Amino acid sequence: MIGKLYGVGLGPGDPELMTLKAYRLIQNADVIAYPTLEGGESFARAIAAAALPDGVEEIAIHVPMSVKREPAQAAYDTGAAQIAVALDVGKSVVVLCEGDPFFYGSFMYLFSRLSDRYETEVVAGVTSVTACAAAMQKPLTARNEVLTIIPGPISADDLHARVRGAEAVAIMKVGRHLPKIKKVLADLNLTQHAVYVERATLPVEKVLPLADAPEPAPYFSMILVTKGNDPWL
Amino acid sequence: MIGKLYGVGLGPGDPELMTLKAYRLIQNADVIAYPTLEGGESFARAIAAAALPDGVEEIAIHVPMSVKREPAQAAYDTGAAQIAVALDVGKSVVVLCEGDPFFYGSFMYLFSRLSDRYETEVVAGVTSVTACAAAMQKPLTARNEVLTIIPGPISADDLHARVRGAEAVAIMKVGRHLPKIKKVLADLNLTQHAVYVERATLPVEKVLPLADAPEPAPYFSMILVTKGNDPWL
Incomplete structure (x- = not known):
């Protein structure tokens, strides 16, 4: 059985502005994934911290800061490949997104790489x-x-x-x-x-x-x- | 002690897209208030239904449908006066808002009537x-x-x-x-x-x-x- 991919909006920063659905999906996730800028802290992960299940598998996608777009796209290639490995063995993967996934979000670069091959649900968040x-x-x-x-x-x-x-x-x-x-x-x-x-x-x-x-x-x-x-x- | 007024966004319709904060505030409300169009069903109340505490006091604001704006404004006058009575005796009042309170919402007509006299918090919702x-x-x-x-x-x-x-x-x-x-x-x-x-x-x-x-x-x-x-x- 193939796993399901979720792009989940977490809202603007206060963890209490997460939706009930975001909270439930994170608590039941096998794997969470999130971008970090050049290996720094992930704001999305910080918003979701209290909802993360113990021992959840984590995929951090290290996005380099650069005016050129190729390096970031290569990072999304790598991240999408790691997510695909998890989905292929039946794990559910929740991508943590600040705000809303489709509103100026980086989730769209994972969505464009994975949604044609894997069942994908986008959960809107407070912008x-x-x-x-x-x-x-x-x-x-x-x-x-x-x-x-x-x-x-x-x-x-x-x-x-x-x-x-x-x-x-x-x-x-x-x-x-x-x-x-x-x-x-x-x-x-x-x-x-x-x-x-x-x-x-x-x-x-x-x-x-x-x-x-x-x-x-x-x-x-x-x-x-x-x-x-x-x-x- | 004077009560506090909340304008709470409930999101677009799925009750699970309510925020954790909206859910908590509704569960602890002394009074809920919401508009209805000409006495019909309230969509906002329907979204919040499962979160309402037993026996919560309800203020329904019957907004008449009319091209003229005076009749609706008179309804908000009446609703604001009822809310003020509850706040004056120390009750917390949660106004239920579809989507987000300040994004094309009718809450702003209550906010403009009450926020200068009562502590008021607006809680953003998914649009x-x-x-x-x-x-x-x-x-x-x-x-x-x-x-x-x-x-x-x-x-x-x-x-x-x-x-x-x-x-x-x-x-x-x-x-x-x-x-x-x-x-x-x-x-x-x-x-x-x-x-x-x-x-x-x-x-x-x-x-x-x-x-x-x-x-x-x-x-x-x-x-x-x-x-x-x-x-x-």
């Missing part, structure tokens, strides 16, 4: 976007507002064009892109509508007006821009 | 957007792709303009707007990139190519458009 809105205590989108979610690394020109026509905006993966993002939002006169949120739902969470955002910002930070168009709010 | 991506078994956004989330009720012209410049797109609350949305996507040559998902994560879930979407579509349906720009997928 950092709505976790940041909860942290800033302000509705993200009401009624017929459009929400645009933008990764911070895109160019200043692209960012300007995307934000200018938008209603509510979430800019993810801020990190070292903070100065660029601040300038674009200032040029668009949106600074006073922008909130900076860092490590939402963790004990070290920070929520600040954009003007007070610390530099350098960590990778796990976000800027939310809400214009509050609903006159009933 | 239907990532649940639909999991259901269609296709990554929603990779790396630096922009995601645009659009409510189906906006005009055909606005929809055309929003989708034309976009990368990944999620069109929510499809319902009776399906014919309009199909036409806009056909005009933009995007039909073959579009997937229709209905009641994601429920036993009656449907995932279909847009061309096969049934008419009329239910309110709880979505169209996802992904162009798959990542050459490594």
Whole structure:
């Protein structure tokens, strides 16, 4: 019997924001797998730590940091091959994913390598976007507002064009892109509508007006821009 | 002692996609509150049903269906007043929210009426957007792709303009707007990139190519458009 592959979203960081389903699947997993950046700690594994069964087999996928994409893809090749070995002998494999597996997640690189050969289920998780809105205590989108979610690394020109026509905006993966993002939002006169949120739902969470955002910002930070168009709010 | 107000996201429909925190808060609630459309069933209450403590006090907020907004706002006034009475005598009140409270949710109308007077915590939930991506078994956004989330009720012209410049797109609350949305996507040559998902994560879930979407579509349906720009997928 062949095992089943699960890509399981763990939410934004607070282990209690894991879903009941994620918790159950992890507790019953034969094998867990997760990426680590250059052999460092795995944030996903840290979120799931309390749910891991004793003695569960672990596959750590060491993803090298590089502007070139080939080295990371080679790491996913290796990880997928290790997962396939476990599935072939009937073990269930749960891939631990920060946030949601299909929302800017690395799980998709395992999914693309394995899902045509193995039964695969993706379990959605709470994303950092709505976790940041909860942290800033302000509705993200009401009624017929459009929400645009933008990764911070895109160019200043692209960012300007995307934000200018938008209603509510979430800019993810801020990190070292903070100065660029601040300038674009200032040029668009949106600074006073922008909130900076860092490590939402963790004990070290920070929520600040954009003007007070610390530099350098960590990778796990976000800027939310809400214009509050609903006159009933 | 004054009670605390919680706006708690329950996820897209499968009760197992509730977070551990939502489950704990509901189990310990003195009072639960939830909207119902014109006195009908509450979807939020149905999702939470198995978690409700015996004999919990319930506040149902009957929101009338109307193009005018005043009648609904009057219902939220009444609901907020009932919740305030419970909070004033020290009861904890959990407002049950489909999906996420601040993502197109009606909770924001209670939040705007109560959060300046009462301690209020918002607990993020899994949104239907990532649940639909999991259901269609296709990554929603990779790396630096922009995601645009659009409510189906906006005009055909606005929809055309929003989708034309976009990368990944999620069109929510499809319902009776399906014919309009199909036409806009056909005009933009995007039909073959579009997937229709209905009641994601429920036993009656449907995932279909847009061309096969049934008419009329239910309110709880979505169209996802992904162009798959990542050459490594």
